[in-house]
Amino acid sequence: MADNTLLEIRGLVIQATSYPPGEPPKEVTLVHGVDLTLQRGRVLGLIGESGAGKSTIGLSAMAYGRGGVRLTGGTITLNGREIRLASPAALRSLRGREVTYVSQSAAASFNPAKRLMEQVIETSIAHGVMTRPEAEARAVLLFRKLGLPNPETFGNRYPHQVSGGQLQRAMTAMALCPKPDLVIFDEPTTALDVTTQIDVLAAIKEAIRDTQVAALYITHDLAVVAQVADEIMVLRHGRMVELGETAQIIKEPRQDYTRALVSVRSLEHAEKPPAPPVLRIEGLTARYRGTHFDVLKRVSVELPKGQTLAVVGESGSGKSTLARAITGLLPPSSGRITFDGRELSPDLAGRSKDDLREIQMIYQMADTAMNPRQTVGTIIGRPLEFYFGLKGAARDRRVQELLDEIEMGKGFADRYPAELSGGQKQRVCIARALAAKPKLIICDEVTSALDPLVADGILKLLLNLQAIEHVAYLFITHDLATVRAIADKIAVMYKGQVVRYGQKSDVLAPPFDDYTDLLLSSVPEMEVGWLEQVIAHRKMESAGN
C-alpha cells in the first residue's frame, strides 16, 4: 500500500554548529542517517534520552530545524513531495496546514494577550482552509472532543485563565483545527502533574483516533508512549536503536538499550524496620511573608535515623516549602522541629554551625546549584574547609575520596560544572552534601530533571551511600516510581496537608483515601491498554457515585 505512505524519511543527516566556551565553533552531527516511514492515521512514538535527537527528527517532518540546526542530508518525502530542499514559500504553505506541532510547554507558547479562540483558529484562517465561522465551529467541536469545560465559551478565555492541562489540550485543538495530515507531539505531557497528565493523554489519544490523523509522539517516557503509539522507535545519540510494534518493544525488546529503558522503573528497595527518629516535625504551619494563606498546615512527620522519608505530591502541594521550613529558610509560624534530640531554631540565623552541617540539601537543578565559576574541587572542598578546617593536601585527599564515593574517579577536581554531564553534576552535588558528614540530606526532586537511566544510577548511588554513611533522606518527589525505589516511609501531601503518612508498605497498600488512589492510579504503567483500563475504571466509579 505504497499510496498510504504519508511521511518517508531516508538517510536523514542533521548537523548543527556548537559554540563550546573558549573554543572555536565546531560542527556536530545530531542525527546520523535515520530512516522512518509513517502510514496515514498511524502514531509513531519517538523515544530516547535527552540528546538522542528525537525532537530534531520530529521537527524535520516539517523540514524545520531549530536555531543553528541544519538538515544536511537524506530525503524527507511528505505526501509524495521531497521537502528537505523545498523553497520557503512551499514550506510556508505546508507548515501549520499539512503538518502541525504541539510543544512541551503550552504556557510558554501561547500569546498571553490574545484569547484562546483567536490563536486556535489562526492557522486555519491564514492558510485559507476554512472561513472564520467554520473554523470557530470546528474549534468548539475539538474543545468538546478534548474534554474541555464549556466548549462553547472556552475560546473566549485568555491563556492565564485556564490550567496548564487545559492549555495543553487547547494547543492540541490548535494543532488539529486545520485538519492536518500529521501532528508532531513534542513531550506534550512532560511538564504536567501526574494526575493531570492522564487526562491530557486520554484526550490526545481520543482526538487522534477520532480525527484519523497521523502523529509523531516524542517523549522520554516509555510508559506514556506505550499508551498512545502504534509503533515505537527507540533512538540514542542520533541513531535508531530499535523499531517495532508497541507491544513488542514493551514485552520483548531486542536491544540491550531498550531492555534497560523498559526495566528502568523496576528498582526496588526493602523497607527498613522502624527506628528512633532523627527528625521530628510537629504541627508545622508556615506561610510566605506578605500572604494570608498557609502553605503548610499542621504538618507532623517523623524520619527515623538512616532511613528515607518520601514526601509525595503534585506541584503546589507544599512539599518544597516543607524543605524550606526544615532548613530554616522559611521560619514557620507555629510548630516544632526536633533534630537529633534538640529543638531547632525556626530561622537560619539562630542555628549553630553543627545544626547547619548536619542538615544538607540537594537541589533539583544541579546546574543552578553549583557556582559555574568554581571548580568541582572548590565546590566539594569548601564544606570540608568551612566545617572541618581541612586545608591543602588533606583537603584535596578528602575531595578525591568523596569523588571516588560518587563513582567519578580521578581528573574531575579541576573541571568546571559546565564540563560535566547532567548526571555527573548531580553526583557532585551529592558529594558536596556528603562532605559535611550530615545526618540528614534533603533531596528536592533530585532525579526529576534527569533521564531515566541516569536517574536510576543516582538513586542506586543514594541507596549505597545510605548503607555506608547511615544518613537519613527526606526525599521530595512527585514520581511514585522513585518513591517505590527509595522510600522507607511515605508522606502524601495535598494542599499543604499530609493526607496519608506511614510505612511504605502501609501507604502503598489499600484501602486508599481518594487522593492517594488518584495519585497512584495516575502513574503510567509500562503496559499496552493501561490508559483505557484506568479511564474505564474511573468512569465506572463516578457512575457508581
Place this chain on the structure above:
Amino acid sequence: MRLPFSALLGLSLTGLFLFIAIFARWIAPYPIDLAVGGVWEGPSAKYWLGTDTIGRDILSRLIYGGQVTIFVALASSILAFSLGSFLGFLAAVKGGLVDQLLSRMVDLVMAIPSLIVALVMLSVLPLNLTVLILVIGVLDSTRVFRLSRAVAVDIAVMDYVEAAKLRGEGQSWVIFREILPNALSPLVAEFGLRFIFAVLFISTLSFLGLGIQPPLTDWGGMVKENKDGLIYGKAAALMPAAAIAALAISVNLVADWVLTRTSSLKGGRGG
C-alpha cells in the same frame, strides 16, 4: 580566537594612550608650562600640533594633560566601582531594609544632575586632585550601584547562593566568592563606559574651571584655554577636543567587544 577589527582598533588605541600617559615625561618633546614659540602657531616640524594661547607646545601639553586626565578618570572609576558594586551586592544579598535604604539614597543622588552636585561640592571643598577623584567617584558609584544590584539580584536567587547561606557562610564569602565572579563580565564592560564618562566629566569640570588647576593641565582645561582662538580660525582648541573624542571612542570599542562576549547579561553570545 579572532578579534573583530573594531576591538583590535580599540585595544591598540587604548594601549597607545595608556603608554603615552605612563611615559609622558620621556615622550613629551617640551616641558609642560614653558612658552617655547609664538602664540597660536600652526603645526610645523618643530611643533607638531602647533602652539597654544601663550606659545606652549600643544603636543607636549596634550601628553602631560592626558596623563592627568587618564589618572583621575581611572582613579575615580576604580573608586566608583569598589564602592558601587560592594553596596550594590550588599543590597541584593541583604534585601529588605538595607536594600530599601541604599536604593532610595542612590535615587536621591541620581535625581539631581551630577554636574550640578559636583559644581556645588567643588566650589565649597578645597580644589585638589584627591577631592576631585572623591567627588567624581562617589557620584559615579550610584550608577554602578544600580547595575551591580540588578546583576546581583539575579544571581542571589540561584540555588548555589542559597546553598552557601545554608552552609552558614558569611556575607563576605557570599558577595566575593559566589556573586562577584559571576557578575564580573557585565561589570568589566560597564567599567569601560564609566571610565569614559569620568573622562568627559573631568573635561567638563575643567572647562568650567573647577577641575584640574594650573600648573597641571588636562584636556578639558586645554580646550578652555584655547577656545578663544576658534574665533580667529586657530585650531588649537580642536586638538585636545579630538584627543577626548579619540580616547572615548577607543575605550568604547573595547567595552562593546567585552559586552558582546558577555553571555549572562544579554542572554547570548552577541554579534
